[in-house]
Amino acid sequence: MNNFCSSCGSSIPPDARFCPACGAVVVLAQSTVTPATATRQLFRPLYDRRIAGVCAAMSRAWGWDIGLLRVLTVICGIFLFPLTEIVYVACWIGIPEEMSAPPLP
Ligand SMILES: [Zn+2]
Incomplete structure (x- = not known):
């Protein structure tokens, strides 16, 4: 079963998070949301962080490997300067800090 993008109307693979055509965030149909993924929101954790917790979030x-993600972020930060830094700061501002959210297993 395919979902359809609410922005451009193209069909989207069931497990996609972003529309491959226009890049819009996919709002998952109810049938595809499992309890495990429904609670997985972006929060910058208070402790397991290096700079602002963006990679940790x-x-x-x-479910990405945090070490790999940090290495990739540093590499991109060097070679794509200053694009990665701008994106990082945007995420820093845009992703809420973890407050009373329950810890993930
Ligand atoms: Zn789209």
Whole structure:
């Protein structure tokens, strides 16, 4: 079963988070949201962080390897300067800090 982008109307693979055509964030249909993923929101954790917790937030929310993500961020920060830094600061501002959110397993 395919979802359809609410922005441009193209069909989207069931597990996609972003529309491949226009890049809009996919709002998952109810049938595809499992309890495990529904609670996985982006929060910058208070402790497991190096700079602002952006990498930690993404690795927790999406199950990415945090070490790999940090290495990639540093490499991109060097070679794509200053694009990565701008994105990082945007995420720093845009991703809420973890407050009373329950810890993820
Ligand atoms: Zn789209």
